[in-house]
Amino acid sequence: MQCNTEKKRRICPQCGYEVKDPEKIRCPRCNKILLKKCSECDGCSLV
Amino acid sequence: MDCCDISHQIDIPSDATKIVLAGNPNVGKSIFFNDFTGVYVDVSNYPGTTLEISSGKYKDNIVIDTPGVYGVSSFNDEETVARDVIASADVVVNIVDAVHLERDLFLTQQIIDMGIPVVVALNMMDEAKSQGLDVDIDKLSEELGVAVIPTVATEGQGLAEVKDAVTDAQVGHSSLQQEDELEDLIAQVGNRPEALLILEGDENIAAKHQQEPRELQEEIYKQRRERVNEVVDSAVEIKSEGNNFKTKLAQWMVKPITGIPFLLLALYGLYKFVGVFIAQTVVGITEGTIFVGMYEPLVRDVISQVFASGSLGYKLLAGEFGVLTMAVTYTFGLLLPLVIGFYLFLSVLEDSGYLPRVATLVDRILTELGMNGRAIIPMLLGFGCVTMATITTRVLGSKRERIIAIFLLGLAIPCSAQLGVIVGLIAPLGAKFFLIYVGVLVAVYVLAGTILNKVLPGQSTDLLIDLPPLRIPKFKNIFHKTYIKSISFIKEAGPIFALGAIIITLMEHFGMLVAVQDAVAPITVGWLELPKEAATAFIMGIVRRDFGAAGLTDLAMTPVQTTVALITITLFVPCIAAMMIMIKERNWTESIAIWFGSWITAFVVGGIVAQIL
Numbered sequence: 001m002q003c004n005t006e007k008k009r010r011i012c013p014q015c016g017y018e019v020k021d022p023e024k025i026r027c028p029r030c031n032k033i034l035l036k037k038c039s040e041c042d043g044c045s046l047v
Numbered sequence: 048m049d050c051c052d053i054s055h056q057i058d059i060p061s062d063a064t065k066i067v068l069a070g071n072p073n074v075g076k077s078i079f080f081n082d083f084t085g086v087y088v089d090v091s092n093y094p095g096t097t098l099e100i101s102s103g104k105y106k107d108n109i110v111i112d113t114p115g116v117y118g119v120s121s122f123n124d125e126e127t128v129a130r131d132v133i134a135s136a137d138v139v140v141n142i143v144d145a146v147h148l149e150r151d152l153f154l155t156q157q158i159i160d161m162g163i164p165v166v167v168a169l170n171m172m173d174e175a176k177s178q179g180l181d182v183d184i185d186k187l188s189e190e191l192g193v194a195v196i197p198t199v200a201t202e203g204q205g206l207a208e209v210k211d212a213v214t215d216a217q218v219g220h221s222s223l224q225q226e227d228e229l230e231d232l233i234a235q236v237g238n239r240p241e242a243l244l245i246l247e248g249d250e251n252i253a254a255k256h257q258q259e260p261r262e263l264q265e266e267i268y269k270q271r272r273e274r275v276n277e278v279v280d281s282a283v284e285i286k287s288e289g290n291n292f293k294t295k296l297a298q299w300m301v302k303p304i305t306g307i308p309f310l311l312l313a314l315y316g317l318y319k320f321v322g323v324f325i326a327q328t329v330v331g332i333t334e335g336t337i338f339v340g341m342y343e344p345l346v347r348d349v350i351s352q353v354f355a356s357g358s359l360g361y362k363l364l365a366g367e368f369g370v371l372t373m374a375v376t377y378t379f380g381l382l383l384p385l386v387i388g389f390y391l392f393l394s395v396l397e398d399s400g401y402l403p404r405v406a407t408l409v410d411r412i413l414t415e416l417g418m419n420g421r422a423i424i425p426m427l428l429g430f431g432c433v434t435m436a437t438i439t440t441r442v443l444g445s446k447r448e449r450i451i452a453i454f455l456l457g458l459a460i461p462c463s464a465q466l467g468v469i470v471g472l473i474a475p476l477g478a479k480f481f482l483i484y485v486g487v488l489v490a491v492y493v494l495a496g497t498i499l500n501k502v503l504p505g506q507s508t509d510l511l512i513d514l515p516p517l518r519i520p521k522f523k524n525i526f527h528k529t530y531i532k533s534i535s536f537i538k539e540a541g542p543i544f545a546l547g548a549i550i551i552t553l554m555e556h557f558g559m560l561v562a563v564q565d566a567v568a569p570i571t572v573g574w575l576e577l578p579k580e581a582a583t584a585f586i587m588g589i590v591r592r593d594f595g596a597a598g599l600t601d602l603a604m605t606p607v608q609t610t611v612a613l614i615t616i617t618l619f620v621p622c623i624a625a626m627m628i629m630i631k632e633r634n635w636t637e638s639i640a641i642w643f644g645s646w647i648t649a650f651v652v653g654g655i656v657a658q659i660l
Contacts (some may be wrong), residue, residue, distance in 0.1 A: 015117035016126075020265055025511060028272040030071075030117040031150040033511045 010034055064108040066213055067136035069129065069158065071151050072115030074144045075170050078200040083110040083210065100132065105210070111136075117150070119157050119244065121251050130249075133158060134240040138216045140209060142168045145175035145182055145197075146516065148283060152191075152275045159191060159219035160271070162239040166212045167195045168205065178516050179286045179294060187282040192219035222274035225263060232258070297517050300404040310405060317392055317430075318470070325388035326467035327474075330381055338380035346371045362552050374548040377597055378541055381467070386536045389431040389463035390529040397528075398520035402427070403512050410510045416496025417451040417503065418443065420510040425452055429460035432536060433592075434625040436460070437632060447505045451496060453629055454641050457621035458648060459492040461592070468596040469613050476606045483656070487614050491652055543622070551587060560586070574654040575615060577608050584612070585619060592622045607660045615653030620645045 003010050009018045012027035012034060019027060019034060026033055066083070070076050084103025101112040113132045114125035121127045133139060139158050143151040158165055167187075175182060188195040194212045198205030223229060225246060232242035236256045244252040246261045247268075253260040299305035347365045354361035364371050396402050402424060410420030421443055429436035433456050440452045461469055473481050500507075554560040564571075564582040571582045580602055588595020595616050604612060620642050621629065629638040 016122040017118070017268075028268045029153055031147075031153070031272075033513055035508070035511070 062107075064137045065135060066105065066108050066110045067113060067132055067139050068110065068142065069113050069133050069136075069139050069154065070115060070142035071117055071144065071147070071154060074115065074142045074151065075200040076112060076115065076142050079140065079142055079168060079206065079209065080110065080112045082200075082203075082206045100128065108213075116154065118154055119161070120247065121249055127251070130244065130252075133163070134161065134238075134244070136163055138164045138166065138213055140166050140168060140213065142170050142200075145169050145171050146178060146180065148182070148279050149275060152278060153271060155191065156222050156271050156275055156278075159193065160221045160223050161243050162218055162221070164216035164218050165191075165193045166209060166216045167191065167193055168198050168200075168209045169195055170198045170200050172197045172204075173199045173202075174516070177291060177293065179291065181284045181286040183282045183284070187278065190220070190278045190282060193217050222271050223267065224270055225267065228261070228263075232261075293517050297400075297404065297514070300401065301407045301514075303408065306404070306408040310408060313396065313401070313405075317389075320392055321385060321388045321463060321467065323470070323474075325384050326470050329384045329388070330467065330471075333384050334376060334380035338376040342380075343372050343376060346375075359552075359556050362556055363549060366552055366555075368548050368551040368555065370545050370548045374541075374544040378537065378544050381597065383533065383537065385463045385467040386431065387529060387533050390532045391525060393427065393431055394525040394528045395520050396427075398518065398524055400515040400517045403514050406510065406512055407514065414507050414510075415500070416455070416493065417500030417507050418448045418496075419507050421512065422448065422452050425456060426460060429456045429462065430466060431463045431532075433457060433460060433462050433621055434539065434628050437625055437628045440632065445505065445508055447503050448507055450503065450633065450637060451499045453633060454499065454644065455492060455496055457625060457629065457641050458495060458618055458645050459488050461596075461617045462622075465592045465596045465617070468600065469617065472596075472599060472609055473613060476609060480606050480610045483660070484610055484613055484617075487652065487656055488617060491618060491648065495648070547587065551583075554586070570650060570654075574650065574657070575611055576657045577612055578602055578604060581612055584616060588616055588619050589622075592616065592619065595619065607657070611653050611657040611660070614656055615649045618645060618649035618652055620649075 004018055007018070009020055010022070011018050012030060012032055014032035015027060015030035017027055017029040024034065068076050068080055068083070080101060080103070083105045103110050111132050113129040116126050116129040119126070119130045119133055121130055141155050141158060143155060155165065155167060169182065169184065169187070172182070182197075184195050184197055194216065196205050196208045196212055198209060200206065223243070229239070229242055229246055232245055233239050235258065236242045236245065241252050241256065245256065245258050246263050248260045248262060248264040250260050300309050343365075346369075350361055350365040350369075350371070354364070363369060367373065396405075405427070406420035406423045408420070409423050413419055413422050422440075425436040425439045425443075428439055436456050437453055440449045440456070443449050443452055469484075473484055551560070554563070560583055563586060564579050567582045567585075568579050571577045571585075572579055575581070581599065581604075584595045584598035584602070586595075587598045596613070599609070599612050599616065602612075620626070626638060626642060629641060
């Protein structure tokens with residue numbers, strides 16, 4: 001999963017939606033389960 | 048409705064109704080399109096993108112296909128095209144996967160919110176039923192406010208009913224709570240679909256109408272998601288889960304008591320198929336009969352016409368480590384069959400839906416090693432190619448997990464090519480030495496993972512993974528995947544093998560090989576108790592690990608020496624390609640630390656085993 005590290009937002013790997021809410025477990029748009037923690041930075045992580 | 052003029056892309060008569068087919072990717076849209084339009088299809092390029100739009104006629108109407116999308120917006124080219132075509136539709140036939148209603152109905156609800164008449168084709172009903180999903184069609188239709196037609200497109204069921212329903216398509220129940228703001232925008236923009244897109248923050252559509260995009264996307268998406276979840280809750284019932292064999296089988300695969308035997312069975316199947324059938328029978332023919340028996344003598348004969356035997360030119364091309372002899376034989380005769388065999392097997396596991404279940408099964412064990420169940424995917428892939436597996440460590444949730452996974456991959460997971468050679472060498476020694484080899488590697492793997500888990504700061508992330516339904520894999524997909532991956536392997540490994548062959552030949556020609564063998568003799572002979580020539584195999588292993596293992600095949604060694612050599616070469620440094628990827632994925636410092644860590648671990652562990660045995 002890639003993230004928008006500048007905006008500190010996770011990007012859904014399935015549909016490309018930028019998920020602003022760090023608490024979200026599924027993408028609101030395509031319902032894909034999102035990783036809790038971004039692979040590239042710690043900025044948008046839950047933990 | 049005439050908001051988005053797409054007539055410059057497609058020739059549309061002014062009085063024709065535009066029927067647009069829309070849906071998520073892989074829901075069977077093309078079957079509907081072919082059924083609507085028959086063979087009379089136009090394909091036009093869509094300006095500004097590499098995409099094409101297919102259109103055809105159904106009675107006096109124009110039917111337009113769209114790329115598969117999860118929602119109407121402009122995140123990428125597919126969505127931009129789909130957005131313009133959907134927004135211009137008179138009627139949308141929305142094809143929905145009945146198995147993934149929660150995912151697919153978001154798009155349905157968005158199109159309904161746009162105020163476009165919709166007919167929902169609820170496809171793959173057979174699969175939904177086989178998975179125990181009971182979809183109440185009437186309830187779903189009532190909740191959405193549009194016609195819902197159950198279909199099994201692959202068998203032609205329901206297609207005629209969908210076509211009949213198009214003429215009576217209705218505008219459904221909107222989920223939007225910002226109707227007042229939308230009405231204001233409609234007054235300025237002139238149509239509801241584009242007004243909604245501006246409300247959802249679509250910058251392109253806003254610019255087209257000289258509007259500022261509104262900041263309501265997150266709020267609207269949240270409301271729409273909640274509405275979709277409500278609709279699904281009220282219309283779908285998971286009926287008698289576990290009643291059918293497939294569901295039961297899927298459950299058994301993730302429970303330790305039944306899942307571990309399944310996993311052992313899968314690994315045994317992998318061993319029998321790749322380790323025995325491919326590595327011995329197939330490679331015996333490709334390497335032994337074809338390349339060594341027929342190809343190499345022919346090449347040597349031809350090259351000897353040009354270069355004198357024993358000259359550097361001859362050695363480089365057709366010598367013991369020649370580019371046209373050893374490199375070609377190893378690449379095509381030995382490694383290619385092994386790689387094809389492995390990817391065939393892995394593709395079956397992937398496409399059947401078994402891999403995510405293995406991830407769930409081994410989650411607890413891998414958490415102890417600082418990763419989570421997801422790491423099983425790169426670990427299994429590592430048995431195919433460590434380089435490719437290193438790339439797939441991106442699926443892991445944190446840097447810490449990726450460092451641990453990359454180190455363990457480079458350290459203790461033999462790739463398919465190396466595995467084939469190892470199996471060929473260790474199988475004749477009997478069960479005792481095989482168990483020693485496996486036991487030592489597992490111990491090193493667990494120990495290294497546990498130590499890294501303790502030493503590196505942080506902790507592993509939770510496993511959140513979708514379990515897809517079990518399916519019988521399609522041969523076409525499996526062969527396609529295997530073909531793509533095997534071609535990629537040849538492209539990646541071929542030049543490195545050629546380079547490796549040149550380096551080894553030059554070292555041998557100028558006496559450096561013997562010098563290195565003598566220099567490291569205290570380690571290879573004194574500590575590892577191996578023949579001096581084993582050093583050549585280790586040097587070759589730096590180029591590619593399988594290259595190194597293959598170099599051991601020519602040495603006369605006792606069973607103990609063979610076992611020690613194989614343990615050492617397995618734990619030895621990752622190949623150049625894997626190293627390059629490591630540097631790309633991580634950085635120089637971490638990669639060099641992993642490289643030297645592997646050197647030290649390999650010789651320390653190999654030496655200890657040699658001293659004990």
